[in-house]
Amino acid sequence: MMVKENLIYEGTRSTPQVELNPETGKFRIEGRSIPENAFEFYKPVMEWLIEYNKTPNVETHLEIYLEYINSGSLKQLFRIIYVLEDALEMGNESYVTWFYRKGDELMLQKGLEFQQFLDIPIQLKEI
Amino acid sequence: MYALYKRLSEEDFSFAYLDNFTDKATDALVSIQDARINPDKAARRKIRYLVTECFQNVIRHSQPKYNSFDKLFAVRSKGNHHAVVSINPVDQRKVNELGASIDSLKKLSEKELKAVYLDALQGKGFNKSGGAGLGLIEMARKSKKVPNYTFHRVDNDTSEFQFELAFHTQKTGVNDVFDIDTTEFYHYLKSNKVLILQKGQFSQDVVMSLFELLEGSLKNNIDSSAVSQKLYLVIELLQNMSNYSLETAKGKSGIFQIKLGENGETIFETGNYLSNTEADNFNSHLNELKNLGKIELLKRYNKELRKGLKENDKPNAGIGIMEMLKLTQGNLDYHIEPIDDKKSFIVLTATVK
Known part of the structure; x- marks a missing residue:
């Protein structure tokens, strides 16, 4: 089954806004990601992505702009980006833009670590 | 810290906030109360009102800082017994007027309190120092108790004003005396340079409210x-x-x-x-x-x-x-x-x- 529907979550005080568009291959995760159970929150996102990856867009671009994050969410984001790497292996283009606020050393640090640990191109962008 | 936890063990909720707070913290403070008192709406309304009024009073009427850790705002609950406490420096010239305002409420019945409140609303009576008079009367009306207070002289111009409003959200036979009284509690916090303390249940809602309070506070400082x-x-x-x-x-x-x-x-x-x-x-x-x-x-x-x-x-x-x-x-x-x-x-x- 091919993913046809967008996946959209509104942001809350502890979870980010999520927008995954299979038509354009543009994905965005933005806001706060500090839920008590990050695995449960990101589970539908992961399932959606695994399905999407069966017939991915020629180009997939994930934008991550997080104000606050917890360690549980970091692990889930790592899994999400890891899944996107599979699209690379299928010969499609796939990359991530990791935004961080000017002076936010923590989010910069997390972006650098992900760059170091993962093969997918991760562009760090200060805003 | 275990010793303190044990001393506070009978309290379902203890919260203390010291020093550099501003009225921007009001929403987060109310949100912490909402998150912990569920689902009793009447209790929630009462606590929400008294916490807001008392907290804003501290900010509105504090003298400029004379020392570090010279301001305290605390909320404590044991069953249906609650206390909202504040300590802040006040202008020495206002001490007598403030004390007299609170004392005058002691003699009044509920009906008389209401009359004084209506007078104060129209700018009559002892409502001369901005919101203080009105706020005090309303606090006494809502809590059905006159606040306790003490002044400690700090220097020629300043006194430390300790204000304590104790009330019940339901009639209860619970012993309403806290194991650590306000003076001892404040002494512990001050001597350990505590900026914020919270004891109680840490549900996700409580965690988020506390997080938002700290977010505002850290961004200020x-x-x-x-x-x-x-x-x-x-x-x-x-x-x-x-x-x-x-x-x-x-x-x-x-x-x-x-x-x-x-x-x-x-x-x-x-x-x-x-x-x-x-x-x-x-x-x-x-x-x-x-x-x-x-x-x-x-x-x-x-x-x-x-x-x-x-x-x-x-x-x-x-x-x-x-x-x-x-x-x-x-x-x-x-x-x-x-x-x-x-x-x-x-x-x-x-x-x-």
Whole structure:
């Protein structure tokens, strides 16, 4: 089954806004990601992505702009980006833009670590 | 910290906020009360009102700072008995007027209080110092009790005003005396340079409200580069406590405080019961991680991130303690107090410069 529907979550005080568009291959995760159970929150996102990856867009671009994050969410984001790497292996283009606020050393640090640990191109962008 | 937790053990909720607070914290303070008092709407309304009024009074009527830790705002609950407490410096010239205003309320019946309130609304009576008169009358009406107060002379121009409003949200036979009185409580907080303390249940809603309070407070007081790191540490500590805290008769209770160290460093501390098995696991896990060098820790971190990547089963977050170690540059300490053959009390201390 091919993913046809967008996946959209509104942001809350502890979870980010999520927008995954299979038509354009543009994905965005933005806001706060500090839920008590990050695995449960990101589970539908992961399932959606695994399905999407069966017939991915020629180009997939994930934008991550997080104000606050917890360690549980970091692990889930790592899994999400890891899944996107599979699209690379299928010969499609796939990359991530990791935004961080000017002076936010923590989010910069997390972006650098992900760059170091993962093969997918991760562009760090200060805003 | 265990000694303090024990002294506060009869209290379902204890909260203290010292020093550099502004009225921007009002919403978050109310949100903390809402999160902990559920689902009693009437109690919630009453506490919400009295907390807001009392907190804004402290801010509105405080003299400029004369010393560090010279302001306190506290909320304490034991069953249906509650106390809202404030300590702040006031202009010495206002001491008599303020004392007389509160004393005058003592003689009044509920009906008379209402009449005085209506007069004050129209600018009559003793409502001469802005909102103070009106606020005091309304607090007395809502709590059905006249506040207690004391003044301690600080210098020629300033007195320390200690204000305490005790009330019930339902009739109860509960002993309404707190084991630690306000003076002792304040002394503990001041001498330990505590900026904020909270004891009670740490549900996700409570954690989020406290997080938002700290977010506002940190943004006011420190440079932005350190804010997200400190908040990251706070959320890790609070969620760690919430996850591992042992269920007791009073739910998953714990204690959290932020204080200043001797050299200006910020110290974040949590304390909670946990099972002896969890205590042993934590003990060996943290000791093992603390013995790793920086690069080894990063390698281990990478390995933990990759755990469970291919499976769909629930992965253990596993990286929380590593994140705290990295953020504190190794300054993550703990103390485990054995309680009985089933449980221990753990205090986790994270220090950042």
